[in-house]
Amino acid sequence: MSRCFEKNNLLLERAEKVIPLGSQTFSKSYLNFIKGAYPLFLDRGEGCRVWDVDGNEYIDFLLALMPVVLGYCDPDVNQAITNQLQKGISFSFSTELESILAEKLIQIIPSAEMVRFGKNGSDATAGAMRVARAHTGREKIASCGYHAWHDWYIASTPFSLGVPECEKGLISKFIYNDLDSLEDLLRRDSGGYAAVILEPANVVDPKEGFLEGVRDLTHKYGALLVFDEIVSGWRTGLGGAQSYYGVTPDLSCFGKAMGNGMPISALVGQRKYMKTVEKVFLSSTFGGETLSIAASIAVIDKMSRLNVPDVMHRTARILKNDINDAMRDAGVQDYLEIGGVDWWPRIIFKNTGAADIMLATSLLRQELAEAGIIHGAGISMCYAHCLGDEPKEIVKRWKVTLDAYKEAISSNSPSTYLRGEVMCPPYQVR
Ligand SMILES: Cc1ncc(COP(=O)(O)O)c(C=O)c1O
CATH class of the missing domain: 3.90.1150.10 (Aspartate Aminotransferase, domain 1)
Structure with a gap:
């Protein structure tokens, strides 16, 4: 039956x-x-x-x-949300919770020196691309994996109806565990690439030296290395795949598991790049919404406590x-x-x-x-x-x-x- x-x-x-x-x-x-x-x-x-x-x-x-x-319905996360709910959800200015969570992320994620929150993973990856473009003065992106529903990324997929043609010339794909496929791209337009973005942990382990090779090639061609840890974050380990595999990018994006279901994401990175966010427009009404931030703090505390x-x-x-x-x-x-x-x-x-x-x-x-x-x-x-x-x-x-x-x-x-x-x-x- x-x-x-x-x-x-x-x-x-x-x-x-x-x-x-x-x-x-x-x-x-x-x-x-x-x-x-x-x-x-x-x-x-x-x-x-x-x-x-x-x-x-x-x-x-x-x-x-x-x-x-x-x-x-994790009891600790639900309790944190309920406690914060008594005080309010979204406010006209920042709350201390933002700094508490940012400090925790900086403690656990090797590439994090500063943090900006968003709601979806796509907020963080779009922000990373804008920071990389602003910092390098270049436009092209090399990518490996899924990164966002936004134009800059969907232009690289067969599902790009409604995406302007001009976006399609700005993004190219390389293959996981294939350094030559990345170098071919970067060499063909040396000086054109703003960022290399990839899911550092994928459905297979990186070959020995692959992530290090990606980092070195990216820097050799003057681009910023962005790890999309929206799936791997919290799951490979609390420090993400960058900690798990021991390779530190320039910028990283987290989301999904951060809030155990509450909508929160984060763009994190080295101070010299993240300071660009003072001039680059990366700003949203709900970035500081407190229920998600309170949930995220509770998630990190519980995950660290219980390994x-x-x-x-x-x-x-x-x-x-x-x-x-x-x-x-x-x-x-x-x-x-x-x-x-x-x-x-x-x-x-x-x-x-x-x-x-x-x-x-x-x-x-x-x-x-x-x-x-x-x-x-x-x-x-x-x-x-x-x-x-x-x-x-x-x-x-x-x-x-x-x-x-x-x-x-x-x-x-x-x-x-x-x-x-x-x-x-x-x-x-x-
Ligand atoms: C690796 C990766 N990056 C980015 C995203 C985009 O995140 P969101 O759907 O929260 O915008 C996803 C979503 O599935 C993802 O798997």
């Missing part, structure tokens, strides 16, 4: 009439899941679990696209091993594997039988949801996944998934097993 998604489907029908795609975020929309047979509308969360509008319960590995790092990144890495390793064992036991080891880095393991599709990759991914996501797990491409961990019997429960649910997936993927007509529409993401980010 499949789970009931009656209210989910009714809500989607209603939302699509008034909201494009029925969602505020492409990656949370039905494009990435199984329209008609997926819990696209959630009602509440606690720890690592969420409940949809039909009352179905799930262990969540999407975590709101990774902001939830401690767990839903949360290490706990998450340890549990991820256990899950990786146990789920791979379960795959062997279920006889799907030729189809699937859990691989990737400890801070962000991933599902690897080794063989998809008669299905194409989108159908295979849809089938797996469908069967995971049926067994009570919401999943994307990565195993995005939060602290609550690591507590009590949760790891055992996660593996138990995977085992149920694997039997159902095996039946679908090894059949001659896997599409007949899909109870909704095949997912069709707008483009591949990583």
Whole structure:
């Protein structure tokens, strides 16, 4: 008996009439899941679990696209928000909280000497590009990874409808773990590049010397090195990938996990670059909103106190091993594997039988949801996944998934097993 998604489907029908795609975020929309047979509308969360509008319960590995790092309704973070709520949310001038959080970031992040807050990761990366352009007097950007919904970045993707043509000549892509691909760009327009921006920690570990090589090449060609730590921040470790891998950039961008779900981001960097922000326009009404800042302080305090990144890495390793064992036991080891880095393991599709990759991914996501797990491409961990019997429960649910997936993927007509529409993401980010 499949789970009931009656209210989910009714809500989607209603939302699509008034909201494009029925969602505020492409990656949370039905494009990435199984329209008609997926819990696209959630009602509440606690720890690592969420409940949809039909009352179905799930262990969540999407975590709101990774902001939830401690767990839903974390008591310490919620308390910090509630305490601040009694005093007010947004004020006409600065609050002491801004300095408290900035000082904490400076303490834990190697590249941070000054800080400017924003609301979305895109605020921080757009700010970094403007600072780099202002500082160097150049315009071009070399990028690797996903960085923002704004024109300067989306110009480099196939999803650039509505972006001015002139932006497309200003950004070029290089390949992770391929220094030659970066040097080719920089050499072709020596003196043209303002910034090299990359996600320093990616779905694979950097090859030995890669990050150091990126730093040296960037500086050799007179550009600023920007680490986009919007995913890796707080998850590789509290000091970000720059601390984890020991390479310090000029500027860095943080967001997502900073507030355990509250909207906050930060551009941080060396003083000589960040002082540019006194002249460069990087300014927003809600940059100093206090509930998010109070939440972020509570997140850092709790994560440091409990050494949360290490706990998450340890549990991820256990899950990786146990789920791979379960795959062997279920006889799907030729189809699937859990691989990737400890801070962000991933599902690897080794063989998809008669299905194409989108159908295979849809089938797996469908069967995971049926067994009570919401999943994307990565195993995005939060602290609550690591507590009590949760790891055992996660593996138990995977085992149920694997039997159902095996039946679908090894059949001659896997599409007949899909109870909704095949997912069709707008483009591949990583
Ligand atoms: C690595 C990276 N950088 C930047 C962003 C943009 O952040 P936001 O969506 O909060 O603007 C994202 C969002 O997914 C991201 O994954």
